[in-house]
């Protein structure tokens with residue numbers, strides 16, 4: 750199963766990338782093939798709208814689902830993550846997406862809700878489970894990594910379980926019932 754991790758921000762000094770790296774490592778531990786996708790490597794190409802930049806295009810074409818890990822900025826999503834969603838079209842279709850937010854008091858709750866509305870337009874299937882990392886700066890050690898990351902694993906189990914279930918079921922669905930526009 751292939752599930753890339755898309756990180757949401759290019760802000761200098763960003764802290765929430767520690768969460769994205771942790772989630773990516775968890776996927777690899779569980780035997781999932783996963784590319785780590787950072788919008789920073791595409792920022793010279795903005796605006797990305799429908800440009801299908803590589804390797805993002807191929808990564809998503811081959812993916813069975815997607816995890817987005819993103820900070821919340823002003824009650825919404827960073828422009829960088831929206832650009833990455835706008836960059837592709839059919840590559841996302843009929844695949845599940847799980848969203849994990851990080852922030853201050855909100856823990857990224859509002860960015861999770863808002864991104865669900867965006868990804869539907871790309872025919873992705875947002876899952877019900879999510880992850881929230883409030884006061885992210887308090888959760889990091891002096892190296893900028895999550896302190897005691899194992900503490901988050903029990904809370905993330907339902908998230909992974911639901912995402913993997915949808916990834917299997919929708920993969921079979923896409924194969925058995927290829928989508929046609931007409």
Ligand SMILES: Cc1cc2nc3c(=O)[nH]c(=O)nc-3n(C[C@H](O)[C@H](O)[C@H](O)COP(=O)(O)O)c2cc1C
Pocket residue numbers: 758760762763764765766820821822823824825851852853854855856857885886
């Ligand atoms: C422009 C900006 C707006 C922000 N707005 C919010 C917000 O609406 N809600 C929230 O919980 N945190 C907000 N934060 C705090 C971030 O969540 C905080 O910086 C955290 O470290 C995660 O973002 P980072 O990965 O860019 O560091 C904001 C931060 C910035 C830079």
